[in-house]
Amino acid sequence: MALPSEADLQLAFARMNYEFFNGEAPHCAIVYNERFANSAGRITYSSRPLTIELSAKHFRRHPDALQETLLHEMIHAWCYQKFGDTSHGAHFKQKLRECGLHSIYHDLGNAGPSQESKRRYILRCEQCSFEALRRTRPRRAASCPHCNKRRFDPRFPLTIYEIIELRAVGTTLDTAARRGR
Ligand SMILES: [Zn+2]
Ligand SMILES: [Zn+2]
Numbered sequence: 001m002a003l004p005s006e007a008d009l010q011l012a013f014a015r016m017n018y019e020f021f022n023g024e025a026p027h028c029a030i031v032y033n034e035r036f037a038n039s040a041g042r043i044t045y046s047s048r049p050l051t052i053e054l055s056a057k058h059f060r061r062h063p064d065a066l067q068e069t070l071l072h073e074m075i076h077a078w079c080y081q082k083f084g085d086t087s088h089g090a091h092f093k094q095k096l097r098e099c100g101l102h103s104i105y106h107d108l109g110n111a112g113p114s115q116e117s118k119r120r121y122i123l124r125c126e127q128c129s130f131e132a133l134r135r136t137r138p139r140r141a142a143s144c145p146h147c148n149k150r151r152f153d154p155r156f157p158l159t160i161y162e163i164i165e166l167r168a169v170g171t172t173l174d175t176a177a178r179r180g181r
Helices: 006-021 056-061 063-083 090-098 172-180
Strands: 028-033 041-044 050-055 121-125 131-134 158-162
Touching: 006 028, 006 063, 028 063, 041 063, 050 056, 050 063, 056 063, 063 090
Parallel strands: 028 050
Antiparallel strands: 041 050, 121 131, 121 158
8 A cells, every 4th residue: 555645745744733732743754664664653852943854664564544643743743842852741631541552552453573674562451550571572471470379360361562663862973972971
């Protein structure tokens, strides 16, 4: 399936800006990045306008996930504009819920495991918020080790989330500067 054009993405942005943000999400350039292999989307705050990059490779395989990923990045843009907040913290989570998205992670349902990546799955208990990071998609039924410490318990299933987002948190120069302090 062909990817929406970048003009179509701007239309989707405008529509969701009206629907979810009262028109207050800041204007963003939206572009495809052909090199993203392990992540679906990324927002860069240092450019003007802000830039949202989407993985062409990922969305050719998962076209249904595109709107949700764009909305996720729009929430980042809105939080940045309104609060100067670039995290997945309280502001982000509240807006996420208002938009009807349920997790900071993108649940890709039955998408198969991808060989090219590391540590891509989060198992989450929706009852107690326990989370565990996994490199591979679990193949056996598992239940929350906190809600029932002794045995497998189908009342406490773990939801599998695939992590498909990558965000820049700084450069290695920042890391060096921090060490040198
Ligand atoms: Zn995010
Ligand atoms: Zn639990």
